[in-house]
Amino acid sequence: MTAIGFIGLGVMGGPMAAHLVRAGFDVTGFNRSPAKVQRLVAAGGRGAASAAAAAEGADVVVTMLPDSPDVEAVLLGAGGVLDVLAPGTVVVDMSTIRPDVARSLADAGAALGVGVLDAPVSGGEQGAVDATLSIMVGGDAAAFEAARPVFDALGRTVVHVGPPGAGQTVKAANQLIVAGTLQLVAEALVFLDAHGVDRSRALEVLAGGLAGSAVLDRKAAAMVAHDFTPGFRVDLHHKDLGIVTAAARDAGVAIPAGSLAATLMAALRAQGHGDLDHGALLLLVEQLSSP
Numbered sequence: 107m108t109a110i111g112f113i114g115l116g117v118m119g120g121p122m123a124a125h126l127v128r129a130g131f132d133v134t135g136f137n138r139s140p141a142k143v144q145r146l147v148a149a150g151g152r153g154a155a156s157a158a159a160a161a162e163g164a165d166v167v168v169t170m171l172p173d174s175p176d177v178e179a180v181l182l183g184a185g186g187v188l189d190v191l192a193p194g195t196v197v198v199d200m201s202t203i204r205p206d207v208a209r210s211l212a213d214a215g216a217a218l219g220v221g222v223l224d225a226p227v228s229g230g231e232q233g234a235v236d237a238t239l240s241i242m243v244g245g246d247a248a249a250f251e252a253a254r255p256v257f258d259a260l261g262r263t264v265v266h267v268g269p270p271g272a273g274q275t276v277k278a279a280n281q282l283i284v285a286g287t288l289q290l291v292a293e294a295l296v297f298l299d300a301h302g303v304d305r306s307r308a309l310e311v312l313a314g315g316l317a318g319s320a321v322l323d324r325k326a327a328a329m330v331a332h333d334f335t336p337g338f339r340v341d342l343h344h345k346d347l348g349i350v351t352a353a354a355r356d357a358g359v360a361i362p363a364g365s366l367a368a369t370l371m372a373a374l375r376a377q378g379h380g381d382l383d384h385g386a387l388l389l390l391v392e393q394l395s396s397p
């Protein structure tokens with residue numbers, strides 16, 4: 107049995123850690139708010155009082171935290187996780203963070219003989235609950251093979267996409283596609299409604315043609331119902347589009363539609379909708395055509 111330290115037991119990390127317990131791993135979890143640790147304990151895991159305590163003695167440490175500064179603080183901070191790990195341990199950061207930060211974490215780990223993989227996920231809360239996530243992994247090939255049983259317990263599509271940071275770069279591309287598609291789905295819904303067409307029937311036929319997509323399948327019905335319960339919060343997608351636009355600028359490539367989607371997501375957040383599901387882009391599109 108492999109011992110796993112799991113840090114960050116939120117919307118995604120909670121169900122992921124519980125799947126690892128079910129798969130037979132010895133999982134010790136830590137979260138900033140203790141109630142979430144208790145949920146893991148109720149599911150058969152162990153609780154720890156700090157990130158370092160969860161990581162100590164682990165073969166694999168998984169982090170599932172909101173943003174780059176959170177992962178840096180947990181791994182690199184004073185009394186952080188890297189301080190307590192034995193050489194040969196593998197750290198798998200499954201949060202969505204900046205690719206350049208993922209590269210610097212891999213360098214810091216390599217100096218200690220610790221493999222650090224960036225392994226962000228796609229598939230949302232449902233994918234975490236169903237263990238059907240897509241997992242895009244950057245980093246050392248041997249560390250990837252060592253962590254493979256962990257990935258197989260959490261996801262359906264697991265691909266080693268390249269060196270450190272490559273996983274986060276692919277995730278940024280994922281978020282670019284999802285934001286742009288959501289925006290166009292929102293525009294199509296307003297357009298159909300303005301013409302008096304039944305949107306549910308329209309969606310049924312659109313889903314079967316070239317306009318069909320996972321975004322259309324999983325998001326459009328809730329958008330029609332104006333149900334913006336997250337799901338994936340606007341705040342997090344705003345964070346991710348910041349990563350996308352900065353990484354595009356670093357690489358010297360223009361992403362005009364993506365930049366527009368990033369601006370619209372920022373506007374939605376500025377209007378106080380950061381806690382809604384990102385399908386709430388529909389609210390902005392509706393406003394643009396309202397008296």
Ligand code: NAD
Binds near residue numbers: 201
């Ligand atoms: P979340 O806010 O629900 O969970 C993050 C957890 O980390 C919280 O429980 C928080 O208390 C904890 N935390 C924060 N700082 C901590 C620290 N220093 N030490 C210990 N615990 C700490 O977020 P989430 O939705 O689970 O997302 C996590 C990551 O996964 C993000 O990077 C997000 O972009 C990404 N992601 C989310 C989804 C989704 O649909 N929610 C999908 C794919 C990827």
